[in-house]
Amino acid sequence: MFNLRFSANAGFYGLRRDRFTQYQPPRSLEERISLIARTQGIKGVELKYPADFADLPLLQTLLADHDLMLVAVNVDIKDAQHFLHGALSAPDPAARRYAVTLLQEGMDIAAELGANLVTTCPLADGYDYPFQLDYSTTWGRFIDSAHEVAAYRSDVRFCLEYQPHEPHAHILLNNVGKVLHVCASVGLPNIGANLDIGHAFAALEAPAEAAALLASQNRLFYTHTNDNTGDGGDSDMISGSVHFWHWLELLFTLDRLGYDGWLGGDIVPKQMDPVAAYSTNSLMVQRMAALLEQIGTEKIAALQAKGGNPAEMFDLLSSFMPKLVTETTLI
């Protein structure tokens, strides 16, 4: 199995809100880092730029003291003050400039702290109503901005995280195909994807297929691990708690692809203890990976090569379950 390296999104260890409710008390950077360090299996942290980088020396001390690596700088380009009408695609040149500048600053910090990776989910770039946007010019601006970011420095990888909707009914960058389109249009090797597994489910994709497509173009840089109920919403639940088989397929596929990026925990604990929630999230992924090894990844690959007969495949996949008294097997 590939090297399972787990990190946590520090933003989700503190105060969160949705449309209706607030969860968790507000926690300082120190408190959040300390909780992450106590979370079983977590070796890395994803932090939000600019909010978490106000005091760089303090941050470096905290990371060193807790033996945590900075794995990704998540650049926030969706605040309503600057990006009410878009960020990378905003019609206002000043808003676009500010979004690009934030990402470039994030790249500098990522390089300075050794993460060499920025990620952003461009959620301000979307629309609600028919006839709201001129799609051609809007997409043109989006790709021009993305190019400007990627071209800024080649030693930092720039990840785009797609999401189908929220807070707008449509997000421009709403599926894996559009990410690949942006990467191909920009044409630079350091632009790629942060594959958020829940977002892929919300976009009605099989995450394993999305991973394979991205990897085929050398664009799979990073992943966010989570799950959801599959109704199009993005409830950031514990990995494998709903889409168990799809999660097995994803881990199998990442293994075949030789994925060497981090698995960034991106779950919202809501009413749960964040340490327990993130520990279980990593544990679930580890156990699913161990289960795959028990079933035999080579056996799965061999069945796929034969044509992937679902009856045979699920007979194999379910072989870890208790044997029935009257059981016969296809294989």
Place this chain on the structure above:
Amino acid sequence: MNKLAIISAFLGGQKNRYMVYQDECSLAEKFARVARIQGADGLELCYPADFENPNELKGLLEQYKLGVSAINFRSRRTGKWLRGSFVSEQKSERAEVVDDLRRTMDFAAELGCNRITTCPLNEGADTPFEMDYVRAYDYAVETFSAACAHNRAVRICIEYKKNDPMGRCLLGTAGETAAFAQITGAENLGATLDIGHALYAEERPAQSAALLAKANRLFYVHLNDNDGRADWDLLPGAFHTWEFVELFYTLRKLGYDDDWYGYDVVSKELDIVENLTAAMTLTRKLEEITDRIDPAIMDDLQTQRNSARTLPYLYSLL
């Protein structure tokens, strides 16, 4: 003709998990905004937020001569009831929500609207095996029945919703809500048909209205629209134009024509007064199209059930 009420929560600051839009504003400013929304007849008030100073509230209602369609009882509160209140496993929390709901019913009686609407959003579960559904329905019967018994003249409307913020709510569809109300046997327990919630639960709103009315549970209607995927609270008719016309036509047949429509329409980056004025205008426009339907012709067309004739007739009205 139904009167039009704006839910007070949509007149000030609004937030979602990514963005904060509009400035927070006082209750007085919310009233001032409604007064500037052309076509608005009143408010749906939110409890507890709007009831911090009941005397001020009554003064504002008097000053602006605005009606009250209903009181929206918030069953989700920051810092409490995160695992539901009506179906909480803790008896003390169930008692607490019933007490608070009774207080709100007293306000509804005092204001004369005699209607509570509540969206039980935390009454649900995220993951399989999280909740004992049978016990949860038992708790819900216990709590809603107790509240309903407090004053039979006040109607309690459950605004059903499929999900958000829970992965699946306990009362997610018109059918579930009708069945639940019937299980309680409380005649003053019914539904708020929120058109956006119905649409993204993959319902046909007119059909849901008919079912709820058949069960004597169609108590209130909220208007908004979405693309069928989530609860975006957009302007009515932005996506489901003919569904709205069919709904209005059906509501008239069902006798829901001298009541209130409440609006949960989110303005996000748009000007609140302008956006909600558009909601009022679009509603009246859609009603105008509905008015052009000749009931005798429609009755004949619906008897024939031949869409090759029905749809051309509808388009001939535009």
